[in-house]
Amino acid sequence: MKRILVCGAGGFIGSHLVRQLKNDGAWVRGVDIKNPEFEESAADDFIRGDLRDPSLCARVFDLRCDEVYQLAADMGGAGYVFTGEHDADIMHNSALINLNVLEACSRSGAGRVFYASSACVYPRHNQNNPDNPQCAEDSVYPAEPDSEYGWEKLFSERLYLAFARNYGLKVRIARYHNIFGPRGAWKCGREKAPAALCRKVALLPDGGTLEIWGTGEQTRSFLYIDECLEGTLRLMRSDFSGPVNIGSEEMVSIDRLAGMILNIAGKTALLRHVPGPEGVRGRTSDNRLLREKLGWAPVRPLAEGLALTYAWIREQAERDKI
Ligand code: NAD
Numbered sequence: 001m002k003r004i005l006v007c008g009a010g011g012f013i014g015s016h017l018v019r020q021l022k023n024d025g026a027w028v029r030g031v032d033i034k035n036p037e038f039e040e041s042a043a044d045d046f047i048r049g050d051l052r053d054p055s056l057c058a059r060v061f062d063l064r065c066d067e068v069y070q071l072a073a074d075m076g077g078a079g080y081v082f083t084g085e086h087d088a089d090i091m092h093n094s095a096l097i098n099l100n101v102l103e104a105c106s107r108s109g110a111g112r113v114f115y116a117s118s119a120c121v122y123p124r125h126n127q128n129n130p131d132n133p134q135c136a137e138d139s140v141y142p143a144e145p146d147s148e149y150g151w152e153k154l155f156s157e158r159l160y161l162a163f164a165r166n167y168g169l170k171v172r173i174a175r176y177h178n179i180f181g182p183r184g185a186w187k188c189g190r191e192k193a194p195a196a197l198c199r200k201v202a203l204l205p206d207g208g209t210l211e212i213w214g215t216g217e218q219t220r221s222f223l224y225i226d227e228c229l230e231g232t233l234r235l236m237r238s239d240f241s242g243p244v245n246i247g248s249e250e251m252v253s254i255d256r257l258a259g260m261i262l263n264i265a266g267k268t269a270l271l272r273h274v275p276g277p278e279g280v281r282g283r284t285s286d287n288r289l290l291r292e293k294l295g296w297a298p299v300r301p302l303a304e305g306l307a308l309t310y311a312w313i314r315e316q317a318e319r320d321k322i
Pocket of ligand 1: 007008009010011012013014031032033034049050051052070071072073074075076093097116117118119175176177178179180185192
């Protein structure tokens with residue numbers, strides 16, 4: 001039986017990943033500073049602790065794992081990452097986690113190590129045109145991420161690649177593009193656009209006013225959690241180390257995203273654009289390298305994942321009212 005460690009197992013992607021790995025028959029240890037918010041962890045062993053602490057890392061890595069998935073990070077949506085208020089914490093906390101985890105992976109002889117990087121590494125200057133953003137993997141240098149979160153991800157990508165080069169660690173690096181789905185942050189201030197808009201629409205009376213940060217013309221693509229997991233596992237078990245994009249190529253404006261959610265909810269609304277953190281003007285996944293190296297890319301239409309996510313958030317919002 002494979003022994004697998006998931007760091008960040010209490011988070012959105014981590015808790016889904018643990019369940020998937022358990023379904024696939026592995027023995028799974030999860031570690032996180034918090035328990036999963038919306039369900040019991042499916043892990044065989046869940047250690048609650050702070051990965052910034054090297055002594056906790058030593059405890060977590062007291063066995064040799066065939067696979068380690070490193071998803072733990074201090075992160076959130078635009079309201080957390082782009083205001084500037086959390087920059088020091090984001091860089092310091094996530095860098096410490098990655099330094100500790102990598103050292104422990106190397107010492108304990110981990111079989112393979114997956115690192116969750118982000119589309120936020122791509123340079124601002126290639127993402128000024130909302131209709132034609134450039135996010136091919138090799139466009140990342142010269143570097144100019146638009147957030148400290150992106151700079152930390154880029155630093156840590158290099159850290160993982162350096163450990164691969166110097167210590168023979170087998171690393172796999174994915175650059176996730178906006179992952180969404182049920183059981184993700186939806187109201188704590190760390191939520192991303194799909195969850196925030198699903199919440200606003202769920203709470204909106206029919207014909208009400210829906211507030212959107214920025215012009216609404218900024219574009220993004222969003223990947224449903226199931227295909228994120230599929231891409232992650234395919235990459236981990238391939239011979240390609242990356243970095244490679246794991247995202248959708250179905251790019252929509254934020255106004256269009258809001259329209260799709262309203263349509264799912266069967267509501268109408270007046271869109272009101274208000275000042276707020278927006279990030280780059282356009283961003284979407286470029287899956288050419290993914291297709292070439294893995295012979296696979298996500299295909300699920302955005303509307304399908306949104307319908308599942310909206311239903312879950314509406315249920316949470318209704319439960320909150322009781
Ligand atoms: P998340 O915030 O739900 O999960 C991250 C987890 O890390 C949280 O449960 C958090 O408690 C844990 N954590 C933070 N600090 C810790 C510490 N000091 N010790 C132990 N655990 C700690 O985020 P997510 O959406 O599940 O993202 C998982 C990974 O994927 C992150 O590295 C994130 O940067 C990356 N990523 C996510 C997206 C996305 O759209 N969700 C996009 C790009 C990259």
